[in-house]
Amino acid sequence: MTNIAIVDYGMGNLRSVSKALEHVAPTATIVVTSDPSVVKEAERVVVPGQGAMPNCIHELEIRGLRGAVQEAATNKPFLGICIGLQMLFEESEEGNIKGLGILPGRVLHFPSSAMTTPDGQKLKVPHMGWNQVHQTIDHPLWHGIANDARFYFVHSYYVETTESQPVAARSDYPFPFTCAVAKDNIFAVQFHPEKSHVAGLMLLSNFANWTPHFADEAS
C-alpha cells in the first residue's frame, strides 16, 4: 500500500519532493504517480507544483487527475506546495484561470507598484530566497519549527485569502501575504519545504506523521 503519493502532472522537479520525504520517512512507501487510482488509494497525498498555474491545471485535467486531487483534499492528509497551494483557490490572475475552488480566495501577481522597501530599494520578482514564516496558528505541521524560521520561496504570484480562517502563516514581501493555509486535512504552503533544509524536513516529517481532525468529526 502506498503511504504517500506525490502527484505527478508533468510539471518540474518532483524528485526533490520524493527524496526529501524518503529522507524523513525511510520506512514509508512513497511513489511519484500520475495514476488517479494510486492517488485515490494512498494514505497521504502531496501536490507539488512549479511553473505556470494554467499549465498545471491543464496537465492535471488531461491526465484525469483533477478528480482524484479534489477528492484527496476532502478525505486524507493533503499537502500542497507552491502551485499545489495556489490551485486550491478559486481563481488566478495568471492566465485568468479558475482554480479548484476548494478554498476561498484568489491568486495575484506581486504588484510592481508595491515592490520597494521602506528605504526605497527595489524588491525583485520572483520573490526568490529564504524568508521568515510567521506562524499565525498552532498546528501539528509546525511542531518543532521555530516561529519566524526561514523557508525557501520562489514565486511571482501569491494567495489572497478572503477569510482569515484558513491562514496558517504569513510572510512579508514587502507587505504581509499568506504563505501557508490549514483547513481540516489540508495543509498547503507557498514555500518549498523540500528545499528548506532542517525546517523544511521537519515540516515534511510532521506531515508524514499527521493525523488530521476533520471538522465533521467534532462532537
Add this chain to the structure above:
Amino acid sequence: MGLAKRIIPCLDVTNGRVVKGINFIELRDAGDPVEISRRYDEQGADELTFLDITASSDNRDLILHIIEEVAAQVFIPLTVGGGVRQVDDVRRLLNAGADKVSINTAAVQNPQLVADAAGHYGAQCIVVAIDAKQVNKTDNMPRWEVFTHGGRKATGIDAVEWAKKMQSLGAGEILLTSMDKDGTRNGFDLALTRAVSDAIDIPIIASGGVGNLDHLVDGILKGHADAVLAASIFHYGEYTVHQAKKYMAEHGIEVRL
C-alpha cells in the same frame, strides 16, 4: 525583517571533480562534488550552483549522476549550468534533481530557448548566465559586452540590454559573471553588477572576483545584488559560509543564520 540575501558557493565541475580556474583557464582540483556540497550545506549555504565546464559531451552525463547524488542528501536549491542547449537538457537536469537550470551560450545562439524553457517549466527555474567583459577603458561611461563559449567568444551584445531582453523572454534570475574579475580575488565588478541589477526586476547573482568577505558585503550594498556567488574562498577553507554570513550580518545585511 524579510527576504535574506543569499550566499551561493559555486562548484565548477569537470570529469566528476570540482575544479577552479583563473580567468576561465588554469584549472586546479578542489575535490569531490558530493562531499563539498554536503560541507557547504552544513555550513549554511543558501543554494549551490554547479557549472559543468566539461568541454566534450562524452562526460556530460556525469553531472546528472552527481546532481542525483547531491539532491538525495542536500535539501537546499541546486542550480546547474553548462552545455544546456535545448529544452530537453533542461528537463533532464530538473529530473535529476536540479531546481534551476542556467543557460549561457545557447541563450545567445537561440534566445527562443529561454522563452520555451520558461514557458514550459516556469520562469522560477530558468537562470540566464551572462559572462560580461568591459569593452571600453573609460570608467565614467563603462560598457560591457556579453561573451560566450566560456568567455572565449565576443558577441558584440551589450550586457545590460541583454539582461533586460532575457527578463522579457522569461528568465527568472540572472547570474552575472565579470570576466575581468573572475579569479582575480579583487572583488566583484560593482559598476557592472549595479548597472544590470538596477536595470531589471528579476533577482541577480553577482559572480567573479571574490577574495575576501568585504567583497561579498560590497556586492550586496554597492552592487545591489540579491545574491553573491563565490568559489575559491570557500573551496580552500579560507572562510566557511557561516563566517561569511556572520560578517554580512554584522554589516547590516539580512541573512539566514
